[in-house]
Amino acid sequence: xxxxxxxxxxxxxxxxxxxxxxxxxxxxxxxxxxxxxxxxxxxxxxxxxxxxxxxxxxxxxxxxxxxxxxxxxxxxxxxxxxxxxxxxxxxxxxxxxxxxxxxxxxxxxxxxxxxxxxxxxxxxxxxxxxxxxxxxxxxxxxxxxxxxxxxxxxxxxxxxxxxxxxxxxxxxxxxxxxxxxxxxxxxxxxxxxxxxxxxxxxxxxxxxxxxxxxxxxxxxxxxxxxxxxxxxxxxxxxxxxxxxxxxxxxxxxxxxxxxxxxxxxxxxxxxxxxxxxxxxxxxxxxxxxxxxxxxxxx
Amino acid sequence: xxxxxxxxxxxxxxxxxxxxxxxxxxxxxxxxxxxxxxxxxxxxxxxxxxxxxxxxxxxxxxxxxxxxxxxxxxxxxxxxxxxxxxxxxxxxxxxxxxxxxxxxxxxxxxxxxxxxxxxxxxxxxxxxxxxxxxxxxxxxxxxxxxxxxxxxxxxxxxxxxxxxxxxxxxxxxxxxxxxxxxxxxxxxxxxxxxxxxxxxxxxxxxxxxxxxxxxxxxxxxxxxxxxxxxxxxxxxxxxxxxxxxxxxxxxxxxxxxxxxxxxxxxxxxxxxxxxxxxxxxxxxxxxxxxxxxxxxxx
Numbered sequence: 001x002x003x004x005x006x007x008x009x010x011x012x013x014x015x016x017x018x019x020x021x022x023x024x025x026x027x028x029x030x031x032x033x034x035x036x037x038x039x040x041x042x043x044x045x046x047x048x049x050x051x052x053x054x055x056x057x058x059x060x061x062x063x064x065x066x067x068x069x070x071x072x073x074x075x076x077x078x079x080x081x082x083x084x085x086x087x088x089x090x091x092x093x094x095x096x097x098x099x100x101x102x103x104x105x106x107x108x109x110x111x112x113x114x115x116x117x118x119x120x121x122x123x124x125x126x127x128x129x130x131x132x133x134x135x136x137x138x139x140x141x142x143x144x145x146x147x148x149x150x151x152x153x154x155x156x157x158x159x160x161x162x163x164x165x166x167x168x169x170x171x172x173x174x175x176x177x178x179x180x181x182x183x184x185x186x187x188x189x190x191x192x193x194x195x196x197x198x199x200x201x202x203x204x205x206x207x208x209x210x211x212x213x214x215x216x217x218x219x220x221x222x223x224x225x226x227x228x229x230x231x232x233x234x235x236x237x238x239x240x241x242x243x244x245x246x247x248x249x250x251x252x253x254x255x256x257x258x259x260x261x262x263x264x265x266x267x268x269x270x271x272x273x274x275x276x277x278x279x280x281x282x283x284x285x286x287x288x289x290x291x292x293x294x295x296x297x298x
Numbered sequence: 299x300x301x302x303x304x305x306x307x308x309x310x311x312x313x314x315x316x317x318x319x320x321x322x323x324x325x326x327x328x329x330x331x332x333x334x335x336x337x338x339x340x341x342x343x344x345x346x347x348x349x350x351x352x353x354x355x356x357x358x359x360x361x362x363x364x365x366x367x368x369x370x371x372x373x374x375x376x377x378x379x380x381x382x383x384x385x386x387x388x389x390x391x392x393x394x395x396x397x398x399x400x401x402x403x404x405x406x407x408x409x410x411x412x413x414x415x416x417x418x419x420x421x422x423x424x425x426x427x428x429x430x431x432x433x434x435x436x437x438x439x440x441x442x443x444x445x446x447x448x449x450x451x452x453x454x455x456x457x458x459x460x461x462x463x464x465x466x467x468x469x470x471x472x473x474x475x476x477x478x479x480x481x482x483x484x485x486x487x488x489x490x491x492x493x494x495x496x497x498x499x500x501x502x503x504x505x506x507x508x509x510x511x512x513x514x515x516x517x518x519x520x521x522x523x524x525x526x527x528x529x530x531x532x533x534x535x536x537x538x539x540x541x542x543x544x545x546x547x548x549x550x551x552x553x554x555x556x557x558x559x560x561x562x563x564x565x566x567x568x569x570x571x572x573x574x575x576x577x578x579x580x581x582x583x584x585x586x587x588x589x590x591x592x593x594x595x596x
Contacts, residue, residue: 118500118510119517145474145509161513162505163473170468175461176443202416203543205536206504207460211443212416215459219417238503245501 004062006055007289008048009124010070012037018286019055019062026286028055036075044076045101056104063293064106067285068124071096071108081113081121085157088130092295107296112156120161122147128256129156131288132279138243138250141281142236142261144169148243160246162239171210171231180217182224191222192229197271199230200237209234236268252277256284302360304353305587306346307422308368310335316584317353317360324584326353334373342374343399354402362404363591365583366422369394369406379411379419383455386428390593405594412457420445420457426554427454429586430577436541436548439579440534440559442467446541458544460537469508469529478515480522489520490527495569497528498535507532534566550575554582 004027005020013035019028032051039047048066056062071079079096095107111123125147129139134151141147144165150158171177184192195216199209213230216222222230243250253269253276255262262278269276302325303318311333317326330349337345346364354360369377377394393405409421423445427437432449439445442463448456469475482490493514497507511528514520520528541548551567551574553560560576567574 118497118507119513119519120510121513121516146505160502160506161509162502163509164505166473167465167469167505167508170472171465174468174472175464199416203540204458204460205540205543207444207462207465207533207537208458208540208544209416210465211459211461212418215417215419218419221417235505239505242501242503242506245503246506 004059005290005293006052006059006062006064007286007293008052008066008070009068009127009285010066010075011035011068011124015051015070016282016285017052017055018289019052019059020286020290021059024290026282028058029282036069036072044070044098048106049101056100056102060104063296064100064104065095065109065289065293065296066098066106067109067127067289071110072123075108077108079108079110081111084112084114084159085152085155086112086126087155088291089295091126091130092292095292095296109292112159114159116158120159122159122161125149126156127288127292128281128284129288130291131284131286132254132256133287133291134254137252137254138247139254139256140243140265140276141256142265143257146239148239148247150247158247160243162242164235164239168231168235172228175210177210177213177227177231180214180224181227184225184229186223186225188223188225189229192226192231193233193267193271195222195226196230196233196235197237197268199234200241206234206238232264233268233271236265237272240268240272240274250274254279256281258282302357303588303591304350304357304360304362305584305591306350306364306366306368307425307583308364308366308373309333309422310367313349313368314580314583315350315353316587317350317357318584318588319357322588324580326356327580334367334370342368342396346404347399354398354400358402361591361594362398362402363393363407363587363594364396364404365407365425365587369408370421373406375406377406377408379409382410382412382457383450383453384410384424385453386589387593389424389428390590393590393594407590410454410457414456418457418459420459423447424454425586425590426579426582427586428589429582429584430552430554431585431589432552435550435552436545437552437554438541438563438574439554440563441555444537446537446545448545456545458541460540462533462537466529466533470526473508475508475511475525475529478512478522479525482523482527484521484523486521486523487527490524490529491531491565491569493520493524494528494531494533495535495566497532498539504532504536530562531566531569534563535570538566538570538572548572552577554579556580 009016094110146162307314392408437447444460
């Protein structure tokens with residue numbers, strides 16, 4: 001890499017900032033609360049200064065790349081979605097230049113869209129996918145709105161979003177099941193997960209299998225502590241089934257996750273007999289932004 | 299019918315009370331707020347008096363039948379679930395006698411359970427099913443937790459619950475989609491319903507198709523007013539697909555509903571090419587309780 005790099009994964013509620021040296025190593029990192037929803041109109045140069053101004057003073061020669069919702073309609077500047085199939089070059093070339101307070105230029109990366117009759121979009125995840133360096137494969141980025149992404153011949157060909165994390169939270173916290181659910185103890189986690197995965201394969205579907213969490217507890221077959229693990233396994237199982245209906249069965253799932261999500265998706269893939277490899281979101285982002293920056297400054 | 303009948307559909311939050319004459323006609327009806335959750339321990343005789351004591355004074359010779367959550371663990375007395383397949387006689391015979399303030403006896407009807415690996419239960423809906431007078435058929439009772447019920451040779455053989463109404467409410471009111479959703483106007487209802495039904499058949503499943511409500515609006519293909527109709531049609535479509543996977547395709551759906559639910563499920567059945575007949579919940583309940591009472595007093 002010819003130059004150092006300041007890279008922000010700038011989302012709705014938070015920004016993650018990295019200072020990356022010429023050798024490609026992360027020299028400094030920071031998580032800031034200045035998500036784009038907290039930035040007033042015209043306030044992005046000042047917000048950048050607050051988040052990462054000191055990085056720039058340390059390395060005034062750095063390239064600056066901004067990924068995520070900062071490129072949305074409500075962000076610094078709208079960087080229109082690049083339609084799939086999309087190459088790394090196409091992503092980099094669709095970056096939009098903005099100017100910092102001191103006149104330095106930065107690049108706002110675009111998101112991706114895919115349209116197969118239903119329209120789907122992502123912003124920020126495309127950079128993590130680039131960071132995986134896949135030539136062929138299927139990647140999974142679990143979360144509030146999980147993304148599954150297909151890469152062929154080095155291009156991002158298709159992807160799909162799943163409301164898994166959000167619907168889990170709604171059911172666990174706000175549905176009739178919330179009244180039955182307790183903190184897991186003993187073998188609640190394994191019992192709930194096993195029953196939830198089994199329920200994901202039942203013919204009547206999610207709306208029926210979710211209700212069964214209640215009746216299994218009322219029937220004394222499952223403790224209240226198993227309700228959360230049951231719902232998690234049911235929803236992840238449905239997500240995996242949906243992905244396979246869409247993309248076929250992956251040879252390996254490239255899972256971009258850490259912590260509890262890596263554990264729960266890893267367990268789901270083991271149960272489903274799907275080989276998988278884990279990359280942390282930070283590693284994927286840093287690798288992705290370096291690859292995109294190399295194209296930008298080339 | 300040899301005697302008049304006082305019948306209560308006594309649920310968690312409400313009680314519906316009917317006074318039915320010897321000729322089988324409803325002479326009086328009332329909806330009361332004394333659902334079982336508002337009745338203190340030992341307070342059921344007094345609650346009955348408040349809800350329907352005047353019915354009994356008008357017709358002191360009436361048989362008294364109580365259906366619904368009043369027969370649950372938190373009700374007046376627990377009338378254990380009757381396991382499917384269940385005949386009308388088995389339901390009536392499992393009624394439990396209770397005593398009113400003046401010593402008059404009343405019968406608390408049981409609910410139904412079905413166990414095919416997952417456990418499912420109902421309380422109250424069984425009385426409406428009996429009221430349909432089916433010998434063979436599939437009935438649909440839509441709502442917060444929709445019930446689909448199979449009747450063969452006059453017995454209730456199987457049933458399944460779907461969290462359709464509750465998950466609709468969670469998505470419409472509390473999810474990220476709530477921020478986009480507006481009151482339907484113009485052709486929002488028809489556009490949303492058409493897209494939602496189509497989405498229900500997409501291979502990636504509910505978690506993916508629900509998210510598409512957001513992206514379809516962001517892409518300008520659907521107005522915010524279409525979000526609610528989209529979600530409703532998507533969820534009802536998924537429910538219908540689940541039922542067909544479970545019970546096969548019904549020749550006719552016996553739909554027990556009125557108002558908006560009758561309209562939205564009726565529209566869904568038309569789109570799916572499923573013939574259907576509508577019975578109102580009141581008509582089904584009154585007919586069912588009369589049939590069960592005839593067995594009780596026989």
